[in-house]
Amino acid sequence: MDLPAAPNGTEYYYPNKMVRIILLAMEEVMGRNGVNAVLNLARLKHLVNSIPPNNFDRQVTFGELGAMMRSLDEMYGPRGGRGLALRTGRACFKYGLKEFGPVLGIADLAFRLLPLHRKMKVGADVFGETFNKYSDQVVRLVETEDRLIWDNVRCPVCWGRHTETPCCFLAVGVLQEALYWVSGGKNFDVYESACVACGDEVCTIVIEKTPLD
């Protein structure tokens, strides 16, 4: 399969550690056989039963990640795929926190004692910087009075995909769980309002700052 290349001909990559987190999370949600079926359908046979090592080497392309997400939809239909991607995203945060939490300082007491909205903004900044630093994903954050706007200026989740409606549910799930954790168990309205797969310039995920409950 020809994987979509970056516009300038170079490939963009995720580090093994982050891909490992995605595959572990996916396995928790859909079982080993489910993950292998998705990987086979995406023609990623080299990842079948061979989870990447826990290091920062950038070895998995955005094209491979996009193909993985597309296969999820092909196997389970858009609705089923969406639910699995959201749940996988939520599980990703849990694994990610274990890997990155200590280095980011977001488990520190000083962070935990910040007021909620401050904590959401600081947490989002630190989280976004993690992707900017360790992967080729590019995150840009904007805060308004009511919302945090998380732009994936360069997004691996939908890389190479063409969809009618926004499809970066993995990223939405990760942010939902991050907010749940940051707020000590509250749920927030998180949705993707624009997506590169639909022809938009960037993938935009909107986070309403007022909790639903």
Ligand SMILES: [Zn+2]
């Ligand atoms: Zn996207």
